Amino acid sequence: MHYSPNESRYETIPYNRVGNSGLKLPAISLGLWNNFGGEDVFENQRKLLQKAFDLGITHFDLANNYGPPPGSAEENFGKILKQDFANYRDELIISTKAGFGMWPGPYGDWGSKKYLVASLDQSLNRMGLDYVDIFYHHRPDPETPLEETMAALDLIVRQGKALYVGISNYGAEDTQKAIDILKRQGTPFVIHQAAYSMLNRWVEDGLTDVLENEGAGCIAFVPLAQGLLTDKYLNGIPSDSRAAKQYIKSLSKKDVSEEVIGKVQQLNEVAKERGQSLAQMALMWVLQEKSVVSALIGASKVPQIEENIKALDHSTFSTDELAKINKILK
Numbered sequence: 001m002h003y004s005p006n007e008s009r010y011e012t013i014p015y016n017r018v019g020n021s022g023l024k025l026p027a028i029s030l031g032l033w034n035n036f037g038g039e040d041v042f043e044n045q046r047k048l049l050q051k052a053f054d055l056g057i058t059h060f061d062l063a064n065n066y067g068p069p070p071g072s073a074e075e076n077f078g079k080i081l082k083q084d085f086a087n088y089r090d091e092l093i094i095s096t097k098a099g100f101g102m103w104p105g106p107y108g109d110w111g112s113k114k115y116l117v118a119s120l121d122q123s124l125n126r127m128g129l130d131y132v133d134i135f136y137h138h139r140p141d142p143e144t145p146l147e148e149t150m151a152a153l154d155l156i157v158r159q160g161k162a163l164y165v166g167i168s169n170y171g172a173e174d175t176q177k178a179i180d181i182l183k184r185q186g187t188p189f190v191i192h193q194a195a196y197s198m199l200n201r202w203v204e205d206g207l208t209d210v211l212e213n214e215g216a217g218c219i220a221f222v223p224l225a226q227g228l229l230t231d232k233y234l235n236g237i238p239s240d241s242r243a244a245k246q247y248i249k250s251l252s253k254k255d256v257s258e259e260v261i262g263k264v265q266q267l268n269e270v271a272k273e274r275g276q277s278l279a280q281m282a283l284m285w286v287l288q289e290k291s292v293v294s295a296l297i298g299a300s301k302v303p304q305i306e307e308n309i310k311a312l313d314h315s316t317f318s319t320d321e322l323a324k325i326n327k328i329l330k
């Protein structure tokens with residue numbers, strides 16, 4: 001079926017400036033970590049991307065290893081780009097990353113210049129792109145000098161293979177070091193991709209201060225704690241949920257613990273009082289943290305994207321609501 005995007009797609013969602021850069025990201029972005037691999041239904045993947053774009057989501061986030069198998073999410077995304085979005089490349093912000101194990105031998109993992117440069121070439125090939133908009137180093141490498149990893153990012157920008165660069169999963173101190181090195185090399189540091197949700201608040205212990213001081217932005221990944229911060233696990237584990245899927249290792253049935261669900265039930269009550277679903281409240285909650293410009297969600301079904309986008313209809317939190325949430329999360 002031929003796809004033509006919704007003409008009013010830019011009327012629903014705010015686009016937030018990433019720190020002091022020229023880049024703007026939609027308040028909600030879509031990641032392809034899960035649901036876009038070789039095990040997932042291709043037509044559903046098309047529908048998810050089409051619906052996202054129709055609702056104003058202009059940013060799609062990938063990584064070399066997304067699948068399973070690794071690389072398959074980029075391949076599927078490349079096919080859908082060609083099929084449905086060929087005329088819309090300039091309306092999209094596409095990101096990818098390297099930093100986790102991708103191919104055998106000493107050059108397919110971590111943070112060497114050899115790995116990052118080769119991996120991005122492979123990613124561009126799989127997606128059928130000349131360049132990505134954002135390239136990230138996916139995790140800190142304790143052995144490669146940070147100067148070398150940042151030199152790889154600087155080189156990639158100078159080669160025109162990425163327009164902006166960022167890092168992911170770096171702590172506050174290493175982020176500061178990376179920013180200082182990139183400044184010396186002459187390529188601005190733009191964005192940090194960090195895990196952040198009501199169930200995982202580590203960024204508040206210094207990282208967002210660094211980003212705020214340095215005029216950089218944060219995109220918060222896994223803002224729904226892989227689905228735990230929605231109403232889906234309140235009455236057991238649905239068979240089509242991530243926790244139930246054997247081929248997904250990042251969330252298992254044991255993660256849906258009584259302790260977590262106890263908190264989720266209380267959070268769900270606060271969301272109801274606000275007139276929102278829990279997923280919607282969880283997304284707005286990450287967006288109120290300083291320097292967070294976008295909540296990077298995943299979705300397995302189109303109605304999830306439709307529900308999540310409506311989070312933006314009800315933005316602010318009262319001091320009382322925040323205090324109530326903090327008490328539940330303690």
Ligand SMILES: NC(=O)c1ccc[n+]([C@@H]2O[C@H](COP(=O)([O-])OP(=O)(O)OC[C@H]3O[C@@H](n4cnc5c(N)ncnc54)[C@H](OP(=O)(O)O)[C@@H]3O)[C@@H](O)[C@H]2O)c1
Pocket residue numbers: 030031032033034035061062138168169193194221222223224225226227228230231232240241242243279296297298299300301303304305307308
């Ligand atoms: N940089 C990194 O190291 C890193 C690591 C992880 C992720 N990420 C990025 O973050 C993105 C998002 O990760 P994530 O998918 O774990 O994020 P998430 O938004 O926390 O979880 C998404 C999952 O929650 C469920 N869901 C979403 N909306 C729902 C709704 N309204 N009602 C009920 N369930 C809902 C779906 O699970 P079901 O499948 O159960 O329906 C969906 O697949 C990734 O795609 C990737 O781009 C980055």
